[in-house]
Amino acid sequence: EDKVVQSPLSLVVHEGDTVTLNCSYEVTNFRSLLWYKQEKKAPTFLFMLTSSGIEKKSGRLSSILDKKELFSILNITATQTGDSAIYLCAVESGGSNYKLTFGKGTLLTVNP
Amino acid sequence: NAGVTQTPKFRVLKTGQSMTLLCAQDMNHEYMYWYRQDPGMGLRLIHYSVGEGTTAKGEVPDGYNVSRLKKQNFLLGLESAAPSQTSVYFCASSPDPYNEQFFGPGTRLTVL
Numbered sequence: 292e293d294k295v296v297q298s299p300l301s302l303v304v305h306e307g308d309t310v311t312l313n314c315s316y317e318v319t320n321f322r323s324l325l326w327y328k329q330e331k332k333a334p335t336f337l338f339m340l341t342s343s344g345i346e347k348k349s350g351r352l353s354s355i356l357d358k359k360e361l362f363s364i365l366n367i368t369a370t371q372t373g374d375s376a377i378y379l380c381a382v383e384s385g386g387s388n389y390k391l392t393f394g395k396g397t398l399l400t401v402n403p
Numbered sequence: 404n405a406g407v408t409q410t411p412k413f414r415v416l417k418t419g420q421s422m423t424l425l426c427a428q429d430m431n432h433e434y435m436y437w438y439r440q441d442p443g444m445g446l447r448l449i450h451y452s453v454g455e456g457t458t459a460k461g462e463v464p465d466g467y468n469v470s471r472l473k474k475q476n477f478l479l480g481l482e483s484a485a486p487s488q489t490s491v492y493f494c495a496s497s498p499d500p501y502n503e504q505f506f507g508p509g510t511r512l513t514v515l
Contacts, residue, residue, distance in 0.1 A: 392462070
């Protein structure tokens with residue numbers, strides 16, 4: 292059975308802190324790993340990672356994938372209160388049958 | 404562009420009642436998906452479609468049916484609602500399985 296495990300499940304930090312969110316996975320026929328941010332409603336896309344060791348960056352957010360050790364991290368530097376959200380990790384896998392497995396998410400709270 | 408829209412936004416059903424959730428996208432995407440999100444469980448794939456006229460089972464398909472008669476619409480049906488189907492339902496679409504998914508705003512369903 293495919294598994295995606297995120298840690299920590301929740302995290303409280305102060306504005307300006309740097310945070311690292313973790314996502315490990317065990318899937319058959321890995322295709323890609325995706326990070327989403329979910330505030331009050333729909334998840335919004337952050338990154339898609341397919342290759343090991345290549346960092347993807349968008350402003351204060353960055354992510355990297357390690358396909359050998361089967362994990363990814365999402366870094367957020369100089370956190371702001373607007374970064375407060377649930378961060379979801381998902382892994383695409385499967386051969387002829389499409390499969391996307393989500394982790395349970397990390398709830399990040401950034402206090403002023 | 405409206406992106407992905409879902410109807411209705413909220414619904415309360417009694418056990419045994421039936422209903423249909425409508426998802427529409429105006430991005431000409433081939434792939435469409437239905438997820439449910441429960442506290443502590445993350446997002447779980449119910450059914451998906453790889454194109455007009457096609458449907459396939461996801462991780463938790465039991466108790467649900469779907470139809471994709473038109474490319475832009477993906478319907479999720481509950482024939483006989485059960486309290487275990489109380490959840491937030493998200494629809495998503497993507498141009499193909501190798502790209503990000505765009506999510507709708509969600510439908511909060513309560514089954515009494």
